Amino acid sequence: MAAPALPTDGADGAGLALERLKKRPDIGGRVFQMTLLSSLLFTLLVLVVLVVQVVGDGSSVLTGRLGSFLTDGLSARPARAGIAQGLRGTLYLCLITAVVAFPLGIGAAIYLEEYAPRNKLTTFIDINIRNLAGVPSVVYGILGLTIFVKGFGFRSLTGGSTPLAAGLTLAVLVLPVVIITTAEALRSVPQALKEAGYGVGGTQWEVIRDHMLPYAAPGILTGTLLSIARAAGEAAPLILVGTTTGYLTRVPSWFDVSQVRDRFTAMPIVITSWARQPQDGFRIDNAAAAIVVLIVFVLLLNSAAIVLRNRFEKRREA
Amino acid sequence: MAERVGDDVAVEQPTVLDLQDLAVYYGAFRAVRGVNMAVRQNEITAMIGPSGCGKSTVLRSLNRMNDLIRGARVEGRVMYHGIDLYDPRVDPVEVRRRIGMVFQKPNPFPKSIYDNITYGPKIAGAPKSSFDELVETSLRKAALWDEVKDRLKESALGMSGGQQQRLCIARAIATNPDVLLMDEPCSALDPIATGYIEDLMHEIKTEYTIVIVTHNMQQAARVSDRTAFFTAELDSDNDRRTGLLVEYDLTDKIFSNPSDERTENYVTGRFG
Numbered sequence: 001m002a003a004p005a006l007p008t009d010g011a012d013g014a015g016l017a018l019e020r021l022k023k024r025p026d027i028g029g030r031v032f033q034m035t036l037l038s039s040l041l042f043t044l045l046v047l048v049v050l051v052v053q054v055v056g057d058g059s060s061v062l063t064g065r066l067g068s069f070l071t072d073g074l075s076a077r078p079a080r081a082g083i084a085q086g087l088r089g090t091l092y093l094c095l096i097t098a099v100v101a102f103p104l105g106i107g108a109a110i111y112l113e114e115y116a117p118r119n120k121l122t123t124f125i126d127i128n129i130r131n132l133a134g135v136p137s138v139v140y141g142i143l144g145l146t147i148f149v150k151g152f153g154f155r156s157l158t159g160g161s162t163p164l165a166a167g168l169t170l171a172v173l174v175l176p177v178v179i180i181t182t183a184e185a186l187r188s189v190p191q192a193l194k195e196a197g198y199g200v201g202g203t204q205w206e207v208i209r210d211h212m213l214p215y216a217a218p219g220i221l222t223g224t225l226l227s228i229a230r231a232a233g234e235a236a237p238l239i240l241v242g243t244t245t246g247y248l249t250r251v252p253s254w255f256d257v258s259q260v261r262d263r264f265t266a267m268p269i270v271i272t273s274w275a276r277q278p279q280d281g282f283r284i285d286n287a288a289a290a291i292v293v294l295i296v297f298v299l300l301l302n303s304a305a306i307v308l309r310n311r312f313e314k315r316r317e318a
Numbered sequence: 319m320a321e322r323v324g325d326d327v328a329v330e331q332p333t334v335l336d337l338q339d340l341a342v343y344y345g346a347f348r349a350v351r352g353v354n355m356a357v358r359q360n361e362i363t364a365m366i367g368p369s370g371c372g373k374s375t376v377l378r379s380l381n382r383m384n385d386l387i388r389g390a391r392v393e394g395r396v397m398y399h400g401i402d403l404y405d406p407r408v409d410p411v412e413v414r415r416r417i418g419m420v421f422q423k424p425n426p427f428p429k430s431i432y433d434n435i436t437y438g439p440k441i442a443g444a445p446k447s448s449f450d451e452l453v454e455t456s457l458r459k460a461a462l463w464d465e466v467k468d469r470l471k472e473s474a475l476g477m478s479g480g481q482q483q484r485l486c487i488a489r490a491i492a493t494n495p496d497v498l499l500m501d502e503p504c505s506a507l508d509p510i511a512t513g514y515i516e517d518l519m520h521e522i523k524t525e526y527t528i529v530i531v532t533h534n535m536q537q538a539a540r541v542s543d544r545t546a547f548f549t550a551e552l553d554s555d556n557d558r559r560t561g562l563l564v565e566y567d568l569t570d571k572i573f574s575n576p577s578d579e580r581t582e583n584y585v586t587g588r589f590g
Contacts, residue, residue: 090342193428195421196486199383199418199490201442
């Protein structure tokens with residue numbers, strides 16, 4: 001059946017046609033669009049308020065004595081307290097978490113995606129990994145306390161409540177997420193690329209190493225860097241593992257590796273302990289400044305993840 | 319007898335691939351049954367037929383690409399120079415070096431043109447010193463050398479579809495295979511690119527044995543020496559359709575005077 005013809009006869013012919021083609025008000029669509037926009041604006045507003053509040057509170061420290069704030073250790077006096085030990089602790093934590101979780105997580109994902117058979121056992125394992133990704137971090141803290149701090153032979157390795165113990169705990173915390181994002185990235189490799197690799201006589205490992213991993217690199221990188229950023233901000237596991245909230249005697253050099261087996265503190269703990277002090281200098285000024293530093297750190301990690309991901313994605317699309 | 323008009327000598331070419339009662343299963347489902355055909359050396363053998371009758375399945379079983387699919391299984395034998403390709407002692411990696419494949423949609427590696435071609439030989443252990451010459455030889459055979467010789471280090475993904483497919487042919491040739499399997503190599507290309515590839519097939523068939531699956535009957539008639547016609551029939555046990563080989567003969571005969579009615583119906587366009 002032919003579509004109804006636009007009326008063109010008569011002097012009004014053109015006018016009638018335009019009438020049919022004119023935009024009609026799409027009320028439902030506009031309301032929907034406005035609702036979405038306001039959700040976005042509200043979210044941004046919350047974020048902006050948080051950031052403005054925190055930057056405002058910390059501005060006296062950040063603008064007044066940023067240098068000493070970054071290089072001083074913990075102190076009883078607000079004006080002399082700094083986050084040097086907190087920064088070292090957080091950095092070493094991230095390093096240890098990365099060194100432990102990445103090879104284990106990526107390796108496990110490769111095995112599960114490429115080598116493991118599909119049966120009830122592997123399905124069960126897969127479900128469990130997904131569940132573990134959602135377990136509250138405080139539970140991992142208890143696990144870390146029991147295993148890495150107190151016993152199972154690990155105490156001799158970690159030396160108790162140390163960055164090593166906390167790093168291992170955080171590694172276990174992020175491991176499920178690393179596995180899941182790596183597995184997703186591997187699954188996104190087009191079948192055509194794998195077939196091309198096998199077609200010229202590649203073994204399974206050669207196809208994985210030379211084709212799948214490079215293709216999946218952006219996804220894997222994003223997942224791993226984001227998981228480190230998350231681990232950097234976790235407080236509950238650190239509390240349970242016994243991160244020092246009081247004072248530490250020394251501010252070790254950045255490269256003094258022995259600090260991984262020493263008592264330590266980290267940024268989230270410094271922030272929480274300062275936020276509970278009675279003095280305004282700690283509770284408002286120092287805590288806010290420390291929060292800003294932590295946010296900057298996490299932002300840098302996330303930006304690195306995005307930049308690297310974009311670079312790798314460009315490479316695979318010419 | 320393989321006598322053809324215009325040939326000086328009627329010589330039966332030796333058999334390179336001998337399919338003996340080949341059947342392919344995906345899990346419990348039998349996709350193709352009872353294929354018996356002998357692919358002859360330095361001939362272009364076409365496999366034609368309607369969709370879903372197992373042509374690609376059979377083609378992929380010739381270089382063990384079906385191994386990549388979970389649950390895929392083969393019954394019968396594929397004899398290659400006297401060895402059953404599915405013998406448990408045979409390494410599929412070695413098979414794929416000798417029996418190369420070109421796929422329906424061009425799939426170059428996201429690497430440079432040069433690296434695309436050298437990848438196969440590199441993992442097979444070829445020395446780096448041989449690479450430059452290998453790249454030039456392969457690209458010349460694929461009729462691509464003149465177009466890309468000044469940009470070998472550029473990404474392969476920057477080329478047109480037709481060029482990418484010729485690169486994939488060059489890549490397959492680089493491992494110095496015996497046999498080249500082509501799974502609808504031109505179906506994603508325009509007619510001019512298709513023409514280039516058909517000419518190329520004629521050029522290289524003196525050095526390789528080519529098996530091509532195609533939906534395009536005219537292409538099969540233009541290009542091949544022998545044609546195998548497949549169809550699919552309803553399985554008596556279940557409601558699935560199983561592919562089978564109906565007729566396999568010289569191309570001229572298949573298209574001018576087929577023996578089986580089903581073949582005749584297909585090539586004259588009554589169905590398919």
